[in-house]
Amino acid sequence: MRFDVLTLFPEMFQGYMGQSLLKLAIQNGLVEIHLWNIRDWAPGKHKMVDDRPFGGGPGMVLMPEPVFACVEAIRPLAPDPGQLILLTPAGERLTQPVVQELAQHPRLVLLCGRYEGFDERIRLGLTPREISIGDFVCNGGEVPAMVVIDTTIRYVPGVLGDADSLKEESHTETGRLEYPQYTRPREFRGMSVPEVLLSGNHPAIARWRREQSELRSRAALPHELDPGPRKEPDHEE
Numbered sequence: 001m002r003f004d005v006l007t008l009f010p011e012m013f014q015g016y017m018g019q020s021l022l023k024l025a026i027q028n029g030l031v032e033i034h035l036w037n038i039r040d041w042a043p044g045k046h047k048m049v050d051d052r053p054f055g056g057g058p059g060m061v062l063m064p065e066p067v068f069a070c071v072e073a074i075r076p077l078a079p080d081p082g083q084l085i086l087l088t089p090a091g092e093r094l095t096q097p098v099v100q101e102l103a104q105h106p107r108l109v110l111l112c113g114r115y116e117g118f119d120e121r122i123r124l125g126l127t128p129r130e131i132s133i134g135d136f137v138c139n140g141g142e143v144p145a146m147v148v149i150d151t152t153i154r155y156v157p158g159v160l161g162d163a164d165s166l167k168e169e170s171h172t173e174t175g176r177l178e179y180p181q182y183t184r185p186r187e188f189r190g191m192s193v194p195e196v197l198l199s200g201n202h203p204a205i206a207r208w209r210r211e212q213s214e215l216r217s218r219a220a221l222p223h224e225l226d227p228g229p230r231k232e233p234d235h236e237e
Contacts, residue, residue, distance in 0.1 A: 001103070001156050002032040002078060005145055006070050007112040008049060010035035012142045022149070025159045033149070034074075038062075041069035050115050059116035067111070067122050075109065082107030084128040085148065087141030088117070091130030094148065098131070102148065103155035110148060112141030176217040179209040 005013060013035055017026065025031040042049045043065060050060040075081040083105045092098065102108060111128060123130070133144045153159050182193040196208045 001030070001105075001153065002034070002080075002082070002107040003149055004034045004036060004074050004077075004082065004107070004109045005112065005142075006036050006038055006067075006074070006110065007140075007142055007145070008038055008114050009112075009140070009142055010037050013146070016146055021159060022153060025153055025156065028158065030156050030158050031153050034077075036070060036074055038066050038070045041073065042066040053116065057116070061116050062113060062118045062122070064119045064121045064125070067118070068125065071109070071111070071126055078107055080105075080107045082109040084109045084111065084126060086111045086113070086118070086123065086126075086128035086130045087132075087144040087148070088113060088130050089132050089135075089137050091132040094131050094133045094144075094151070096151075099148075099151040100155060103152040108148065108152070110141070110145040112145050114140040176213045177220055179212040179216065 007013075013033070017023065017033055022031065022033075026033065039047050039049050042063075048063070049066050050062050053059070053061045071084065075084075083102070085102075085108055087110065111122075111126075131144070131148065133147050138144060182197060186193050186198070194208065196204050199205070
């Protein structure tokens with residue numbers, strides 16, 4: 001799977017790319033990440049990429065010219081032009097189903113904003129898919145881009161040591177949170193591992209895990225799991 005990251009701060013990704021599963025995935029040829037500095041496509045001596053908003057207001061806005069030039073230059077560099085993703089608080093929420101959908105693309109082109117955001121003509125002219133990682137505002141699109149990369153590469157065959165670990169994770173097909181996990185020691189500061197996990201009774205363990213998943217999910221996601229009170233009919237049946 002290939003990622004092209006368009007950003008004003010490509011150096012932010014260097015440490016991230018050199019760690020853990022992503023580092024191994026890159027070394028094993030399962031994932032490619034290409035970093036592109038939007039400023040390289042800015043015209044003029046000073047390579048300006050932003051300017052004051054028309055109509056007034058605080059901050060600076062990313063200009064359309066360097067962004068269009070950057071996108072149009074890098075998309076032909078691979079056989080698949082890729083799915084263009086605009087990281088923005090106004091986009092659709094990044095959920096596990098969306099992650100699974102994005103992971104089906106062989107190439108994602110991630111466009112990271114900064115300052116007060118993008119000139120609206122970037123959205124209108126390039127028609128990207130707009131993605132938000134939550135109802136909050138980051139300083140830029142770089143951290144959200146890392147979140148997109150981190151979540152989607154888990155579905156690339158070979159990235160995870162055990163592909164079965166995807167099946168019972170939180171927010172997967174069941175829509176519920178994962179059950180509690182324990183490891184050694186059996187006792188720690190007065191807290192014990194539940195006896196059922198030490199019993200060797202696999203049906204009982206599976207039942208306990210389902211119950212704990214349900215309890216944890218109802219506590220954390222009550223509105224998503226509870227359909228609400230049943231509406232009574234307006235007439236007698």
